[in-house]
Amino acid sequence: MKRYLIVSLSTGGGHATAGNSLAERLKDRGNEVLVIDLFKGINAKGLHTFICEGYNFIATKTPQLYETIYRAGNKPIIAKGSFDITRRLSQKKIKEFISVFDPDVIIAVHPIVTDILGGMKQRGYLEKQKIVSVITDYLAHFVYVHKHKYIDAYFVGSDVTKRDLLKRGVNTEKIYPFGIPIKKEFYTPVNRFKNGKFTILVMGGSLGSRNMSSVLSKLMQVKDNLKIIVVCGTDNELKIKMDKFINQDPSKEVIVHGYATDVQRMMDEADLLISKPGGASVTEALLRRIPMIIPYMLGGQEKENRDYLIEENVAIWVSNVKDITDIVTKLINEPEILAKMGENMEQIANNFSVDNAINVLENL
The missing domain is CATH 3.40.50.11930 (Rossmann fold)
Incomplete structure (x- = not known):
């Protein structure tokens, strides 16, 4: 010991x-x-x-x-x-x-x-x-x-x-x-389950995002049926804003959470993640093989994370939130794009192992 x-x-x-x-x-x-x-x-x-x-x-x-x-x-x-x-x-x-x-x-x-x-x-x-x-x-x-x-x-x-x-x-x-x-539940085998709708998980990270309302507005303009799961973290003001999208459109099933403890399950249900590229969030997405759209981020390290993800073809950068409607529509109609991104994520995440890190620590 x-x-x-x-x-x-x-x-x-x-x-x-x-x-x-x-x-x-x-x-x-x-x-x-x-x-x-x-x-x-x-x-x-x-x-x-x-x-x-x-x-x-x-x-x-x-x-x-x-x-x-x-x-x-x-x-x-x-x-x-x-x-x-x-x-x-x-x-x-x-x-x-x-x-x-x-x-x-x-x-x-x-x-x-x-x-x-x-x-x-x-x-x-x-x-x-x-x-x-x-x-x-x-x-x-x-x-x-x-x-x-x-x-x-x-x-x-x-x-x-x-x-x-x-x-x-x-x-x-x-x-x-x-x-x-990251948390150990993300290292378990991916258990994809479908609910009959194209499902999008929207997150803002630990520091939240001022742009999530704009993202939701553009998702509501997608013509296809969608299930949209929103995680606001501890930002209560953001949750109040997001709650306004519930029942706004019968073709959109919107579920809004505050702080969530079952993000791994949400990722397994979703076809697509919209989030800022914090290091932990990116690792969670890679392990659950859920392709990303990045419409907002902090500068500095998150910009570097974004560039890495784009280079590896596991994420799409959206410089203008207005483009989200068309991009999501394209991904729904061309599922092979997300399939390829998921394969790339699997290749990256194959070597991820906290147990290997612990072995190193115990043998230092």
């Missing part, structure tokens, strides 16, 4: 999903596991407010500014200084926290955490611990690899992610393309 510390930051839901997935599997094998949100765990309220709450505000309210910040942080000359400041402000409390729990392995499921821990190890701290980084998107931001010499293993989403890390100088022996860890 080993002791594992899994460390994240609350900037979007995908990081926590990856950490909790690994924690669940490690505990199932009898290991001791502690999961923390770093700045909350060490009581660094100022850093939590500035970085985490600041991220959530900027990413959702001013996405163009977020895109600018993301790109700036991807440049070594800017990132090195900025995140070294974060490390200096937090490392004393981190050392104190780690000395109490005394883990064998520390798993970072966030780029900033990866950079902080790598910087601490570079300076002679954390000599006893192995450091593992989980990259929760399909291309790696510079902050993930800034201190790669001091990271013992990387878990990445695909072979494309692995090649990206190799170009940045990471040793191939450190990189494990087992997919981004």
